[in-house]
Amino acid sequence: MLHDQRNPAQNRALSSENGAQRLDAYVTHHIPLRYLEYGRCMGVIFQTWERAAAVRIDGPNGDASGWEVRGSDVQTDSDNRPLTTGEPIDVVDFYGIELPSITVPNITGNASYEAPLDEVAAQFSRTDKLVYLSSAAILGFAVWVVWTYIVRLFLLRRFYEKQGIRFVNKCYAVVGAEMRVSGLQTRNKSHDWLYTERPTDIYGTVRGFSLQLYSTSAEFCEELIAKTGFHVDRDTPALFSFGRLSPYALTFLPINKWRFRERKITLTKGMRDNRRLFDIVSRQAELALKRFKVTNGSGTTINIRELLNHWTRESSGEFIWGRSNIQRQLTVKDTNGELVSLPFMTALNQTFTELRFYASRFWNRVYFPLAALPLTKESRRLSYNIKILVKATEDMMRTPEKETVASLVQEFNDELGIETMMTRDDLVTATIAGLDTIKSSVMGTLFHLLEPENLHWRKQLLDEINELKQQPGDMFVKLSHAPKLNAFILETLRYEPPGSLINNAAVKDFDLSVKDTTYKIKSGTRIVTCIHALHQNEESWADRVDPNMSPLNVFDPSRFLDKTETIIKSYCFMPFGKGPRRCPGQGAGVMMVKVFIAAFLTNNFNCRMAVPENQTKDITWFNIYSKATFDIICDEGDRAPEKALHED
Structure with missing residues (x-):
């Protein structure tokens, strides 16, 4: 019983x-x-x-x-x-x-x-x-999540709002701001456009599970840069996107660790050979223009993205690694998961771009580390390609070509006893920095140059280039003394900077004092310099540069003709960052843009721009996340664009 x-x-x-x-x-x-x-x-x-x-x-x-x-x-x-x-x-x-x-x-x-x-x-x-223990664990985890990612964010936001800091509308925890960011991306705008409204000099938002403050004035930016390495330091979501290619690179590391300062010095020294850079970039530009038949009167229609992809890959790859090294073939997986054989630079460029766009998907923006987890077929495919690329870079480091950036930086770092993985990742980051950033800068410059209202600038630039060619001396030196070309490129970088944020976070509680106001910043708060908003801040520019210059929402290169030095020192303009975290390849990047524009105008002055019919002026912006494009038609004589740009 x-x-x-x-x-x-x-x-x-x-x-x-x-x-x-x-x-x-x-x-x-x-x-x-x-x-x-x-x-x-x-x-x-x-x-x-x-x-x-x-x-x-x-x-x-x-x-x-x-x-x-x-x-x-x-x-x-x-x-x-x-x-x-x-x-x-x-x-x-x-x-x-x-x-x-x-x-x-x-x-x-x-x-x-x-x-x-x-x-x-x-x-x-x-x-x-x-059951009891499992239930208790689940309940405890749920309470922790709610506290850490919801309640804590709400309390932290209230803490800053009480100090007078305004927040972006509809930026509630988890999905609030990201809904607006998705709308910006469909219009080829990066998320920093949220902060150009600038109701206050420091502007807040909640992105996913993190609270972020954005400095939008020159005074705030100058103060933050002065505190870099002491109270704030690098904290960037890029670590979970293209940072997967080079996680130990300077871009992603704090200033006071990992021998940051020594490595930055060696990388800067390795990229100073402007003569070699000019020879490579100008030769590759001529080859690309010839390959795509860019010449006056050819009648050719050119896909500008395809042309620039080819040119940036060949130029950046040869400058960093050497001509022979970058020709090696790698077997990687394409978007369908099929194995394909591609040259090193093509595989690197495609993987770099795919990593950025994958990380910019909605839920990956809500919680940045999701992009690096093997949760999807695409993430696993990208992880496979990353392993192939890392192995290839290590192989190239064992057989460096003479006088390349890779050989010089390796030599400097070996003398200092810097680990190989750090050198490897610094070189990879230096390589990819010459890809989409340069491409978007050139696209923006060409777009403005080919607009009908800027025809007089096009003529002035060509005259200046032809005049420089007649003068004695090395062309790479003379290009640094081309004020009109320089002004046009700098205005493009101001108007639509390719990379528009300096991502940092508070490493300790500190006071930020600006304009007789002191803000208390809590440790862990992501505090970001919004370059885009800074470049549009009328008050800062009027105070520090010139109160009588043209409005900042107008594309006007003349603002840089007489005041370049004043603008650069003003903290109102920083497309490459500033201070200890300034891009070590700034000079090389500007040189690449100058060389291509000079070669393009010489070969194809009489051309016109054809913009896709569904691409209005409001969505024609060029940055590293933009998919905006245009074709160039090589005609004889001056003609209006095939399709006039118009407002929505």
Whole structure:
């Protein structure tokens, strides 16, 4: 019989009657109430909580048949069908879970059997503890998530709002601001456009699970840069996008660790060979223009993105690694997961671009580390390609070509005892810095240069370039003294900077004092210099540069003709950053843009621009996340653009 030691009066005997076996089973208190409640939630109705149907009974036939239930304690089954005395019963029907079973032997005559219900109770006790601990762990994790990512963000936001810091509208925790960012991306605008409204000089938002403050004035930016390495330091989401290619690069590391300063010096020294850079970039520009038939009167229609992709890959790759090294073929996976063979620089460029766009998807922006987790086929494919590229760079470092940036930086770092992985990642980052950033800068410059209202600038630039060619001396030196070309490129970088944020975070609590106001900044707060908003801040430019210059929402290169030095020192203009984190390849980047524009104008002055019909002026912006484009048609004589740009 089923025996309850705590209630012996309820023990019953099994007996044989006309060959049919009957069972009265009373199980009291052994089954935790929550199991019965679970059963009830499944639609099961019990007359009492303490009787029968609590343990599965395997009868003499090896299953639930052959036994009868005496009494009427269980009224219905899970289908709400009345149970009658003598009907076999299976507890799984009631609880929806497999309860411990007891096999009762085939009993004949008047023999009796006591089942070990204490063992059943012990098993339920263990299960009960497991459920309890699991529930407690899940509840604890949920409380931690709510506190860390919701309540804490709300309290931190209130802390800053009480100090007078305004926040972007609709930037609530998790998805608020990202909904607006998605809208910006569809218009080829980067998320920093959220902060160009500048209701205050420091502007807040909640992006996903992090609170961020954006400095939008020259005064704030200057103060933050002065505190870099002391109170604020690098904290960038890029670590989880293209940073997967080079996680130990200077770009992603704090200033006071990982031998940052020594490595930056060696990388800067390695990239100073302007003569070699000019020779490579100008030769590659001529080859690209010839390959794509960019010449006056050819009638060719040129896809500018395709042309610039080719030129930046070849130029940057040869400058850093050497001409032979970058020709090696790598077997990587394409977007369909198929193995394909590509040259090193093509594979690197494609992977770099795919990493950035994958990381900019909605949920990857909500929680940045998601982009680096192998949760999707695309992420796993990119991880595979990263391994191939890392191995290839390590192989190239073992066979460096002479006079390349790679050979020079390796030599300098080896003398200092800097680890190979740091050198490798610095070189990879230097390579990819010459890809999409340069491409978007050239596209923006060409776009403005080919607008009809800037035809006079196009003529002035060509005259200046031709005049420089007639003068003695090296062209790479003379290009640094081309004021009109320089002004046009710098205005492009001001109007739409390719990379528009300097991502940092507070490493400790500190006070930020600007304009007779002191803001208390909490450790862990991401505090970012918004270059785009800074370049549009009329108050800062009027105060520090010139109160009478043209509005900043107008493209006007003349503002740089006489005041270049003033602007650069003003902290109003910093397309390459400033201070200890300034881009070490700034000079090389500007040189690349100058060389290509000079070569393009010389070969194709009489050309016109064809913009896609569905690409209005409001969505024609060029930055590293933009997909805006245009074609160039090589015609004889001056003609208007094939499609005039218009407002939405």
